[in-house]
Amino acid sequence: MLYAVLFRMPAAEYVPYLAISLIIWQAIAAFLQDACTALSGAGPVIRQIAMPVTVHVLRCLLRNALYAAHSLPLIPVVFAVFGIWPGAGAVAALAGIPLFAVAGFASALALGILCARFRDIPPIVGNLTQLAFFLTPVLWLPEMLPPEALPWLPLNPFYALLETVRAPLLGLAAGPELWAAAIGWTTVLAAGAWLLFVRYRGRVPYWV
Secondary structure (H helix, E strand, O other): OHHHHHOOOOHHHHHHHHHHHHHHHHHHHHHHHHHOOOOHHHHHHHHHOOOOOHHHHHHHHHHHHHHHHOOOOHHHHHHHHHOOOOOHHHHHHHHHHHHHHHHHHHHHHHHHHHHHHOOOHHHHHHHHHHHHHHHOOOOOOHHHOOHHHHHHHHHOHHHHHHHHHHHHHOOOOOOHHHHHHHHHHHHHHHHHHHHHHHHHHHHHHHHO
16 A cells, blocks of 8 residues: 555555465565475485485475465455456456466576575575565566666566466457567576586486
């Protein structure tokens, strides 16, 4: 309510936007921190039982998906409180979930390998995530930026992925440039994670 006043916006518009943004962002931030220990935290199992390291990455992904699912019911509660509903277009938010799943798996695989080798990376990830929170439209709206800055927003991978789910839930449509950016960033992330996996998967048991 305070930020709605500060941004001179009706609470019925800003609070649902903020609720959806914070719920998704908290899920992203918690997942990135957990992903740092996806492999090192499973060190005893990796050393004793021969199984693909991707199993532990999938466990991390599923665990955080279940955590996030506990917060999702808050979104319809906020909608009910303010008497709004996004309509049938909200179903389009489901299209962004596969992108989140692929990006999440790739992130956990890459961070799991890197953090198993370099144990000082998790605090760096936490600090960068906090910085990304302020650089991503979570508390503030994209429309608050100068018009010349708006075309650069899709270069923020967090914004591109976030908007594929948030926009439909707000009754809006994510533009093709946002979908292209989200798919592009996910592809780059998946390619980088795959290269790390192919190059270093045999060393993971020695690092954990």
